[in-house]
Amino acid sequence: MLNWLRRRFAGALPRGRTARAVPDALWQATLAHYPFLAELDDAAQSRLREMSSAFLGQKEFFGAGGLIITDAMALAVAAQACLPLVYLAPPGNPAAALGWYDDFVGVVLHPGEVVARREVTDEDGVVHHYREALTGEAMDGGPVMLSWADVADAGHTAAQGYNVVIHEFVHKMDLRDGEADGCPPLPAGFMGTASVAEARRQWRARLQAEFEKFSDQVAAAERFGSLVDTPWLDPYAAESPSEFFAVASEAYFVNPGKLQAQSAGLHDLLDAFFRPPQRALP
Numbered sequence: 424m425l426n427w428l429r430r431r432f433a434g435a436l437p438r439g440r441t442a443r444a445v446p447d448a449l450w451q452a453t454l455a456h457y458p459f460l461a462e463l464d465d466a467a468q469s470r471l472r473e474m475s476s477a478f479l480g481q482k483e484f485f486g487a488g489g490l491i492i493t494d495a496m497a498l499a500v501a502a503q504a505c506l507p508l509v510y511l512a513p514p515g516n517p518a519a520a521l522g523w524y525d526d527f528v529g530v531v532l533h534p535g536e537v538v539a540r541r542e543v544t545d546e547d548g549v550v551h552h553y554r555e556a557l558t559g560e561a562m563d564g565g566p567v568m569l570s571w572a573d574v575a576d577a578g579h580t581a582a583q584g585y586n587v588v589i590h591e592f593v594h595k596m597d598l599r600d601g602e603a604d605g606c607p608p609l610p611a612g613f614m615g616t617a618s619v620a621e622a623r624r625q626w627r628a629r630l631q632a633e634f635e636k637f638s639d640q641v642a643a644a645e646r647f648g649s650l651v652d653t654p655w656l657d658p659y660a661a662e663s664p665s666e667f668f669a670v671a672s673e674a675y676f677v678n679p680g681k682l683q684a685q686s687a688g689l690h691d692l693l694d695a696f697f698r699p700p701q702r703a704l705p
């Protein structure tokens with residue numbers, strides 16, 4: 424399975440612009456492993472395949488902790504990373520949508536969760552050290568880090584709307600304008616608005632309303648336990664509008680029916696961004 428990527432990377436051609444078609448057997452195996460990809464219609468699947476191939480040509484994969492990266496692993500990441508772009512791709516040139524991710528090259532795969540050392544300084548100037556288990560991380564202008572165990576399990580965890588690759592790459596989309604604030608760059612005319620500024624106001628207002636509703640549900644579930652309905656989305660989404668956007672986007676792509684049933688307003692808001700009536704890049 425390693426040969427195809429090795430051949431791609433070992434050639435004398437410069438990295439990037441030499442996308443080679445993904446072999447059929449490898450593509451079919453990926454669809455079988457991640458049923459939410461197999462559920463895309465034929466046109467979207469074919470765009471995703473072309474984008475995945477371009478993604479593999481543009482990015483460099485690193486295995487941490489002795490992890491050996493196979494073709495199937497790299498393609499699994501590529502296909503899920505490209506999924507949020509599949510309806511934003513310009514007709515005739517789907518790979519152009521990868522411009523959303525052109526601020527970085529490296530994708531680092533760890534075998535499992537990574538324990539990161541963190542420190543925060545509180546308002547009294549006291550520095551607190553703590554450890555945090557991460558399944559993924561995305562930084563502005565930096566590489567994306569992912570736990571392979573979580574990537575590999577994404578076919579099963581789609582039932583909970585969970586997907587670490589989509590989460591981190593949606594953070595990348597959010598970060599496109601330099602800030603992880605839950606508001607990605609929006610095109611003029613978005614949701615019928617007259618200007619980009621108005622589009623951003625409208626997006627923020629609607630996302631904030633959904634975020635507050637969700638945060639209230641999480642708080643009620645924590646306080647009253649089984650007496651109230653526990654929200655379906657990961658409670659981590661209540662951390663901030665940026666995490667809410669990333670977590671909700673996971674569910675939107677891997678379990679859209681459930682998200683719609685749970686929160687039609689949130690589903691429709693994400694639909695307006697990820698599946699615009701006219702495909703266009705901002």
Ligand SMILES: [Zn+2]
Binds near residue numbers: 594669
């Ligand atoms: Zn996050």
